[in-house]
Amino acid sequence: MIFWVSVGIGMLLLALALWTIVVKDTFAAVAAFIPYGLLLTLAWLILAAVDVALTEAAIGAGLTGALLINAASRLERAESSAKPRAPGIAMRVAAAMASLAVTVLIALCVLRLPDEAPMLAPEVGMHIGSLGVGNPITAVLLSFRALDTLLEAIVLLIGLIGVWSLASDSCWGGRPGQMQVVSSNDILVYLARVLPPVGVVVGIYILWVGADHPGGKFQGATVIAAMWLLTIMSGLRDAPMVSQRWLRAMLVAGPSMFIAAGVLGTLMADAFLAFPTGSEKLWIIVIEVALLPSLAVTLVLLLLGPPQRKDVQT
Amino acid sequence: MSVVDVLSVVSILWGTFFFVAGTVGLLRFPDTYTRLHALTKADNLGLGLVVIGLLPQVGHVLVALKLIVVWLLVLLASSDVSQLIARAVGRQEGGR
Numbered sequence: 001m002i003f004w005v006s007v008g009i010g011m012l013l014l015a016l017a018l019w020t021i022v023v024k025d026t027f028a029a030v031a032a033f034i035p036y037g038l039l040l041t042l043a044w045l046i047l048a049a050v051d052v053a054l055t056e057a058a059i060g061a062g063l064t065g066a067l068l069i070n071a072a073s074r075l076e077r078a079e080s081s082a083k084p085r086a087p088g089i090a091m092r093v094a095a096a097m098a099s100l101a102v103t104v105l106i107a108l109c110v111l112r113l114p115d116e117a118p119m120l121a122p123e124v125g126m127h128i129g130s131l132g133v134g135n136p137i138t139a140v141l142l143s144f145r146a147l148d149t150l151l152e153a154i155v156l157l158i159g160l161i162g163v164w165s166l167a168s169d170s171c172w173g174g175r176p177g178q179m180q181v182v183s184s185n186d187i188l189v190y191l192a193r194v195l196p197p198v199g200v201v202v203g204i205y206i207l208w209v210g211a212d213h214p215g216g217k218f219q220g221a222t223v224i225a226a227m228w229l230l231t232i233m234s235g236l237r238d239a240p241m242v243s244q245r246w247l248r249a250m251l252v253a254g255p256s257m258f259i260a261a262g263v264l265g266t267l268m269a270d271a272f273l274a275f276p277t278g279s280e281k282l283w284i285i286v287i288e289v290a291l292l293p294s295l296a297v298t299l300v301l302l303l304l305g306p307p308q309r310k311d312v313q314t
Numbered sequence: 315m316s317v318v319d320v321l322s323v324v325s326i327l328w329g330t331f332f333f334v335a336g337t338v339g340l341l342r343f344p345d346t347y348t349r350l351h352a353l354t355k356a357d358n359l360g361l362g363l364v365v366i367g368l369l370p371q372v373g374h375v376l377v378a379l380k381l382i383v384v385w386l387l388v389l390l391a392s393s394d395v396s397q398l399i400a401r402a403v404g405r406q407e408g409g410r
Contacts, residue, residue: 187394187397187398187401188394188398190394191390191391191394194390195390195391
């Protein structure tokens with residue numbers, strides 16, 4: 001039974017992937033990308049990788065989907081004015097050859113993998129007992145491979161700086177995105193009043209259970225970011241000026257806390273990002289809790305895009 | 315199979331029936347409004363019946379409560395989103 005469900009999901013995934021590439025309309029491609037992400041979530045669930053499934057649903061389908069919708073609607077004007085030029089036969093042959101070469105290369109790599117794939121899962125299982133956390137994914141992300149997670153958080157921050165630097169000179173430091181004008185009777189306003197309290201609790205819950213069950217700061221931060229975006233989209237609260245001190249402090253608080261913990265590790269446990277024996281779980285929780293608001297704010301600002309307007313001087 | 319199990323199976327089957335019916339409606343109905351109408355049956359009744367069918371099987375009150383909360387959240391989100399979609403379509407058609 002589960003086999004046929006997997007086959008069905010696999011075929012749908014391939015079909016949707018093909019559709020997103022072949023379809024001419026950018027918006028239709030994005031519309032297909034989101035169910036693609038949700039189906040991928042089901043695929044991860046069938047593989048019993050619940051953490052990956054959660055991340056795929058929150059970030060792969062939800063956040064990336066929203067980013068792509070933004071991009072598609074921004075590209076709309078540019079696309080219609082750009083004249084599509086049909087590539088010549090030589091170009092087409094070259095593109096086909098290049099694609100074929102990449103496919104063959106990937107196929108060769110996959111086929112040449114050793115039959116018993118090398119894995120580190122037994123190692124993680126052996127050492128997880130010393131940490132005090134029950135979820136092996138959290139153990140890997142925040143202890144065994146904490147450096148990767150730290151760099152991930154910093155990469156997001158650098159990405160945000162990249163987005164901000166697209167702002168024009170006159171808008172530098174202003175508010176990102178367009179001003180939202182929504183009638184106070186709109187259903188969106190109702191949703192933005194009812195949902196955030198629930199969403200914030202869910203986000204913190206996902207962070208908290210991450211220690212022993214699937215979940216964690218990234219998934220929790222995405223839910224909280226979605227709640228803030230909802231209040232901005234409904235016009236209840238305007239987007240913050242990106243030059244504000246508290247905003248920038250929040251952005252760097254998580255990563256700097258992470259780095260500080262790493263440096264403390266060199267003093268107390270002889271290695272960068274090594275946690276003193278006996279209190280590993282406390283350190284992991286402190287880092288996760290510090291990262292959550294920073295990640296949420298970063299994700300919101302990434303979605304809102306570069307600053308586009310300054311407050312009118314009165 | 316106990317009586318509870320039979321009730322679960324019946325309820326989940328009813329739920330999947332509404333999902334199938336909603337999907338058929340989404341594919342076959344002529345315009346956006348009727349398609350939305352078909353979809354809400356899948357969300358409200360279909361998911362509701364599946365949740366009711368699962369409740370006796372989960373074995374823990376907290377998990378059961380979580381399932382009910384999931385259903386309520388889907389109700390809230392889907393009803394709001396269908397209204398947003400309907401309004402956007404109405405604006406595009408220049409109605410009202």
